[in-house]
Amino acid sequence: MIKTELVTLLKESLLNEELITAELYFILKQDQVTLLRFIDIEGETQEDLTKQFIEKVKSELIEDDSLDLISISNADDRNKVLYEYDLDEVPEEIKLINTILKDEDIPSFDFRTDELAQIKGIIVLMSNNNHNLLLYKKHYPVSLIRKDNTFTFKRIGDHKRFVSVEEDIVRINTNFEFLMIDDSLIIKELATLEKFFGFHEIIKKKAQECIIAIEQSGLLEDADVLKELIDEISYSRKLTKVLNSSPVLNKIPTPSVIAFTNIYPALKGQFQYNADNSKIVLSTKKSKHLFAKLLNDDFLQSELTKMFYDSLAKDNIPETVTS
Structure with missing residues (x-):
């Protein structure tokens, strides 16, 4: 694949973007077992997330003319480049991306059995116009705010009073390291692949x-x-x-x-x-x-x-x- 072909696929996948809804999934690690969990998100928040992920794809992939696209087997030390994964062996955690497209019965994240501290990655799925666009985000411990002996405050409506947040909080931004468009796996951050996924x-x-x-x-x-x-x-x-x-x-x-x-x-x-x-x-x-x-x-x-x-x-x- 060349860069113009990738851009064409991405543009097609985002046509009529007002009809797109981004589905989010957690990748959990429980007792050395890697699991997928669907994230049930409140409607308005999901709409905002969808818009922000779409804008991120547009600005960093579609509209950035300085990015090259080469195969990962031809990787060199260039900075402004995307890599199409063309090796036979794929890291196990990344293989889970395909599971989302094949399994329609992925259980939802449940606070009774699952823990936010078990999150290792986040996958965003946007299906549209006969294309499946998946974004992979590596989850870092700093994105989890744990309830401890410090205090995290939030406001109550538009009033002047603050209350303490009594639960753990997970933060999600719109950065992502990999994407899959149809059957092509594209690496955006090679350093993440090398550091966390046994790619070396x-x-x-x-x-x-x-x-x-x-x-x-x-x-x-x-x-x-x-x-x-x-x-x-x-x-x-x-x-x-x-x-x-x-x-x-x-x-x-x-x-x-x-x-x-x-x-x-x-x-x-x-x-x-x-x-x-x-x-x-x-x-x-x-x-x-x-x-x-x-x-x-x-x-x-x-x-x-x-x-x-x-x-x-x-x-x-x-x-x-x-x-």
């Missing part, structure tokens, strides 16, 4: 697969040295990108790759080689990082100025034929 372990598995592919290519004297950096999430992402879409690995002959490392300014003198110069030897951390960038074809030269560049983001430009 998924990426590490892909990075390990990449190291095996590099070893089989015969490009390195010893590919195992790359394992020393596999716990670095940014490096594992680079290897995942190599595995998914490297224009170099197993596509450019090894002699040509080695020759390039000897003439490109940023690479010259950074690598060592075996006795007959047929394989690259990575002996420093810097060389390992440069090698990952080499396989991702990050080192470019301008056709116009002949200047050399280290390019993080490379979007393909389609060739056009003009008459």
Whole structure:
């Protein structure tokens, strides 16, 4: 999917927005079991929430032209980007998103059996115009105001008197980290995915697969040295990108790759080689990082100025034929 296709889907899902009602669900953790609970919300409050979530989608996704959309297997260090999830393994908690669309008998949150302290996430569902738009919010402990020995006050109507709030209070804002539109899972906050959902372990598995592919290519004297950096999430992402879409690995002959490392300014003198110069030897951390960038074809030269560049983001430009 490209960004314009995503925007089109979102616009279609929000057509006649006055007819949309947002349904909210809590994700609870009870005795190591993850559960879904429907949130029964008073009508006027639900209308206000719906309007605010719609405006959030519009402002942060539809109207933000600066956002790119790339696959998560091609993730790099860009800031203004959305990621379409294209890996086989999906974190368990995120799989619950699909449950909402399949199960019509999700029980309601019940204060007799459920606790606000058990909330781990919130899902917002807006179904409209034959599209299902789901927003996922990570719930943080600071969003729960617990009743303790301090006092939280609220007013009574328009009068001058305050009364103490005697219950726990949960706060919900309109920020969200992931969304699902129909069958496409889009990651808005990659850091949240990496920190709370075991995504690093998924990426590490892909990075390990990449190291095996590099070893089989015969490009390195010893590919195992790359394992020393596999716990670095940014490096594992680079290897995942190599595995998914490297224009170099197993596509450019090894002699040509080695020759390039000897003439490109940023690479010259950074690598060592075996006795007959047929394989690259990575002996420093810097060389390992440069090698990952080499396989991702990050080192470019301008056709116009002949200047050399280290390019993080490379979007393909389609060739056009003009008459």
